[in-house]
Amino acid sequence: MDIKDLEDANEAIAMLKELDLPISVEQLGKRQILETKYLDEVLLPQIQSYIQSLVGQLHKPFSLVVDYEYGMPVLVRIAQKTKLKDDVNLSKPKIGTTRSGVSNVYSSGRILDEWKRFIESLPDKNPIYKYTFTQSYHSLSKLLRVMQSGEMMKYTSSLFKILKLPATGKLSPTKFMEMLEPEQFVQEKTKDGTISRVVLWSQTQKVGNKYDGTRIKVFKEDGITPVMVDKVRKIKEGQWTLKRFCELMAQKEYFANLHLNKRN
Numbered sequence: 402m403d404i405k406d407l408e409d410a411n412e413a414i415a416m417l418k419e420l421d422l423p424i425s426v427e428q429l430g431k432r433q434i435l436e437t438k439y440l441d442e443v444l445l446p447q448i449q450s451y452i453q454s455l456v457g458q459l460h461k462p463f464s465l466v467v468d469y470e471y472g473m474p475v476l477v478r479i480a481q482k483t484k485l486k487d488d489v490n491l492s493k494p495k496i497g498t499t500r501s502g503v504s505n506v507y508s509s510g511r512i513l514d515e516w517k518r519f520i521e522s523l524p525d526k527n528p529i530y531k532y533t534f535t536q537s538y539h540s541l542s543k544l545l546r547v548m549q550s551g552e553m554m555k556y557t558s559s560l561f562k563i564l565k566l567p568a569t570g571k572l573s574p575t576k577f578m579e580m581l582e583p584e585q586f587v588q589e590k591t592k593d594g595t596i597s598r599v600v601l602w603s604q605t606q607k608v609g610n611k612y613d614g615t616r617i618k619v620f621k622e623d624g625i626t627p628v629m630v631d632k633v634r635k636i637k638e639g640q641w642t643l644k645r646f647c648e649l650m651a652q653k654e655y656f657a658n659l660h661l662n663k664r665n
Contacts, residue, residue, distance in 0.1 A: 402439060406435055410432040414429070426533055427552075430529040434532060464479065465478070466478050470639075505603060506604065506655070507601075507603060507651075508603075509654065512564070513651075515647075516560075516644060519556075519559075520534065522556075534556070537641060540638060541641050543641070544641040544642070544643065548643060549571070549572060551570070554568070560643075564647060566580075581599065581653050585649065587633065598635045598636070600635050600636065601652065603631075603633075604632065605629065606627040607619040607628040
């Protein structure tokens with residue numbers, strides 16, 4: 402790619418910021434696409450070539466992780482390569498793991514289907530829209546601001562109605578948080594005090610340790626049915642996506658039904 406295209410996109414956005422003028426979703430989306438091309442076509446080949454020149458005397462395999470955030474120093478670390486080993490039961494086929502179809506009680510098939518239909522309904526001729534609806538945003542506030550902009554509401558209003566959310570374009574982060582159930586928050590201590598973090602629930606197969614330290618997946622007595630355990634994952638800054646937003650509404654529905662059943 403021509404690096405000047407990315408430089409021009411950055412300069413145009415910087416100029417709009419200086420003049421305190423609005424920056425369109427299309428401009429931001431174009432820059433994101435150019436940045437992705439830069440990573441794939443310029444940065445990665447150069448890094449690969451440079452590292453290759455340094456590792457000629459190494460026999461130990463390793464994986465590198467590069468953490469980058471705008472305005473922050475680049476962090477590079479070695480990630481430990483691990484491989485989980487399972488006990489092999491030759492008399493029984495291994496079925497029923499999470500990857501082979503064990504249902505996640507916290508996932509809504511209905512909302513996932515609606516999400517797929519929503520993505521498939523976007524115009525193919527303009528990839529900016531699909532990129533806008535699938536990229537990650539820094540905060541819930543930013544996500545809602547983009548999804549409820551006049552340009553985007555013609556697509557998201559139908560999705561908001563399916564999620565039983567107001568399609569007025571005025572849903573605030575505070576109002577959205579108030580809609581969630583207590584189970585969808587965890588308390589986190591920070592230097593400024595305790596704050597509530599939104600979490601997503603999931604299920605994964607339980608893993609145990611053998612006497613020799615080998616990690617194995619745990620099954621019920623039949624040797625086929627996996628033992629599932631609950632997991633919660635905090636949604637951090639930079640991890641807000643429209644799909645996660647939909648998942649939160651699906652889990653709100655799940656926990657609300659639990660509360661209703663207990664009362665009945």
